[in-house]
Amino acid sequence: MVDFIYNGHIVKYILAVLLFCCSLTKLSAQEIKIYTWEGFLSDDVVAAFTKKTGHSIKQYFYDSEIERDALLMNGQAAKYDLVIINSETTKNYGQLNLLQPLSSLAIANTHYNGKRWRDACGQYGIPYAKGTMGIAHRRSVSKTEISSWHDLLTPPEEHIGTTMIFKNDIDTIAIALLAQGLQPFTGNQQELKSAYKLLQAQSQYLMAYGYPLTYVFEHKQSSTLTLAAVYSGDLENIKKSTGQNDWEYIVPKEGTLFFVDCFAAPSGHMVKEASKAFLAFINEPQVAYQNASDSWFSTTNEAALALASEQYKNDNELFPDAETLQRSYPYQSISTDDRIIRNRIISILSIAK
Numbered sequence: 220m221v222d223f224i225y226n227g228h229i230v231k232y233i234l235a236v237l238l239f240c241c242s243l244t245k246l247s248a249q250e251i252k253i254y255t256w257e258g259f260l261s262d263d264v265v266a267a268f269t270k271k272t273g274h275s276i277k278q279y280f281y282d283s284e285i286e287r288d289a290l291l292m293n294g295q296a297a298k299y300d301l302v303i304i305n306s307e308t309t310k311n312y313g314q315l316n317l318l319q320p321l322s323s324l325a326i327a328n329t330h331y332n333g334k335r336w337r338d339a340c341g342q343y344g345i346p347y348a349k350g351t352m353g354i355a356h357r358r359s360v361s362k363t364e365i366s367s368w369h370d371l372l373t374p375p376e377e378h379i380g381t382t383m384i385f386k387n388d389i390d391t392i393a394i395a396l397l398a399q400g401l402q403p404f405t406g407n408q409q410e411l412k413s414a415y416k417l418l419q420a421q422s423q424y425l426m427a428y429g430y431p432l433t434y435v436f437e438h439k440q441s442s443t444l445t446l447a448a449v450y451s452g453d454l455e456n457i458k459k460s461t462g463q464n465d466w467e468y469i470v471p472k473e474g475t476l477f478f479v480d481c482f483a484a485p486s487g488h489m490v491k492e493a494s495k496a497f498l499a500f501i502n503e504p505q506v507a508y509q510n511a512s513d514s515w516f517s518t519t520n521e522a523a524l525a526l527a528s529e530q531y532k533n534d535n536e537l538f539p540d541a542e543t544l545q546r547s548y549p550y551q552s553i554s555t556d557d558r559i560i561r562n563r564i565i566s567i568l569s570i571a572k
Contacts, residue, residue: 258514264506284308302484309343347481348479353471359465368397383431454466
């Protein structure tokens with residue numbers, strides 16, 4: 220007790236240092252703004268990251284790639300720190316100096332992603348997720364077998380008025396092209412015109428254009444959706460939000476698109492230390508698995524798969540068989556002229572609806 224009083228000035232000094240360090244930690248904590256699809260990041264993982272680092276995460280959601288790409292093209296994306304973008308767009312926008320190179324930042328744990336996925340995202344992106352595009356439908360409603368893109372474009376009577384399709388210049392038009400046995404990234408104007416006619420005819424049957432997850436997150440158990448274009452992994456979130464467990468995912472017989480999604484950093488400001496810490500954190504194998512399992516998507520982190528449950532690894536929606544992969548097209552670049560035509564098609568459809 221005497222020593223404590225005698226050395227009181229030392230104790231006060233130590234307390235002052237500790238208080239200063241705590242204050243410094245609070246000052247250095249940063250907010251990370253992420254622009255992404257809704258339901259694509261585990262709430263528990265976000266909370267664990269904040270608890271570990273002090274950094275906070277604020278998510279902003281888009282439900283259309285057209286909406287996201289417009290922000291990237293006009294420079295407004297600089298207000299975000301990280302954006303989820305498909306691999307082909309990541310490469311293209313990186314070459315246009317709209318994104319910052321991430322591969323040179325030596326971010327920890329990103330090597331756990333498979334080489335194929337790292338190559339897909341290139342120097343401007345960090346791999347995050349992969350999967351296919353398909354059709355989801357409620358088995359209790361469907362009286363007709365759902366097996367073709369035509370079943371979405373001309374839905375059976377029981378699905379009329381309760382069907383949704385993306386509003387997307389690549390994926391939406393690819394669906395109409397695949398239905399006809401055409402190459403989904405064609406630049407042939409006659410083929411694009413035929414796709415437009417199919418989509419135009421479909422509009423009378425739709426409940427709405429948009430991303431189904433955005434709709435079900437808003438309407439939850441009052442959702443009347445019964446048929447929709449979706450991405451692999453969406454089904455679990457649809458079931459959780461609506462309480463409807465009779466949803467089924469199918470990859471149509473005509474084939475589909477195969478995507479790789481990447482984290483990218485928009486140009487306009489330096490990549491925050493907090494952003495680097497977040498990318499390192501979600502690529503820790505245990506965290507990567509928890510994140511993918513909670514959000515139910517197919518992770519690109521190979522080390523995470525060694526920790527995964529059999530239920531996760533054996534899910535055919537997340538991990539399609541060889542036959543499905545054989546009829547899945549990886550995303551490809553299209554010319555500026557082709558993109559303008561596709562944008563015009565989607566704009567006309569949206570106005571009409």
